[in-house]
């Protein structure tokens with residue numbers, strides 16, 4: 001078979017056998033899939049040899065680019081020792097070394113140094129990191145002998161993953177509503193979505209009416225609530241919704257005041273995305289549980305951690321017969337190859353001054369966002385460091401949204417694709433989330449192509 005026939009065969013087999021995530025397969029099979037064979041730095045190559053700028057970091061995971069030598073080498077070296085062994089009843093060298101390095105970084109990032117965060121529980125994706133945090137909080141109160149704390153408090157527009165526990169604390173209707181009858185009880189607080197304030201207020205005149213609403217729920221129901229879960233600074237999958245400054249600290253204060261655990265889901269924001277190592281740092285907030293995944297291995301391998309405080313961990317200590325053990329674990333927990341990749345990533349972060357070098361790129365991104373905000377169908381451009389969203393609106397004056405069926409975000413993404421940029425929208429929000437190491441030149445290219453696409457599709 002020639003190369004062309006080989007490629008057609010791959011496309012056909014993909015359509016015949018693969019069910020893609022978050023994808024309407026009827027559309028997928030009517031289209032020609034882009035099949036990636038290779039990556040280099042911020043680019044992806046398909047089977048026809050076409051290159052695409054990876055504008056969403058391969059779904060937000062890639063930080064240092066593709067085929068980063070140090071990470072490649074670390075995995076190859078670990079492969080010569082062992083690929084996988086279990087953490088249930090055994091430990092492994094990369095998992096131990098990573099825990100030490102990660103704890104050092106967590107402790108130097110959070111104020112006060114060292115923070116109360118001190119114990120690492122491994123799993124393998126963002127959703128499991130969240131499940132672990134939810135189950136730990138739930139059981140913590142039982143171990144403390146406090147009854148009735150059976151529910152969680154979560155935010156409208158929140159996204160914490162796709163497993164059922166994570167969906168229970170999710171608040172994105174389009175993804176989550178269908179599963180309503182399966183979900184456990186949660187209390188909801190307003191999304192800090194100033195552009196479309198649920199309470200019809202304007203920041204800062206509102207004096208955080210959304211926090212007052214949250215406090216109302218807590219004052220009535222804190223006795224039933226084990227913990228609050230939040231994406232610090234930016235609700236990512238909900239539409240790149242950035243919270244106003246001071247909001248996160250207000251949430252921390254409410255959790256402390258009403259004695260519920262604060263779970264920070266930094267699966268998307270962790271490891272430098274927002275311009276600091278962790279988003280919580282921007283407001284000097286220390287959560288009781290911290291969930292990390294996406295960027296942890298630089299986008300190489302599935303790995304996640306849930307970091308807990310000593311106080312939480314200590315509550316699970318007891319005699320074997322007392323059954324205080326945390327009965328949770330996954331087959332690939334603490335996978336040595338993934339941990340080796342993560343160690344290499346933390347070393348790169350330390351050496352290459354990634355955060356310092358991001359500063360100018362964030363400025364470029366922010367000035368582009370204010371530039372495109374002038375366009376006739378851009379409602380708002382917003383960002384937290386190198387995570388950005390451009391919300392397209394049908395009518396700028398009334399903020400009327402495009403109907404879902406218009407696929408406006410997708411049309412912009414397809415246009416960009418024709419011009420060598422791969423992006424994936426969230427409804428009407430165009431998402432930009434390039435690898436943190438993107439060069440200024442490639443960042444400018446990404447921004448130019450996306451701006452042209454927005455103009456071409458909306459004007």
Ligand SMILES: *Cc1c(COP(=O)(O)O)cnc(C)c1O
Pocket residue numbers: 125126127128130159160161162231236237265266267268269293294
């Ligand atoms: C992506 C994401 C998750 C889920 O992570 P998966 O690895 O896709 O399971 C959870 N929380 C946040 C904030 C995320 O962005």
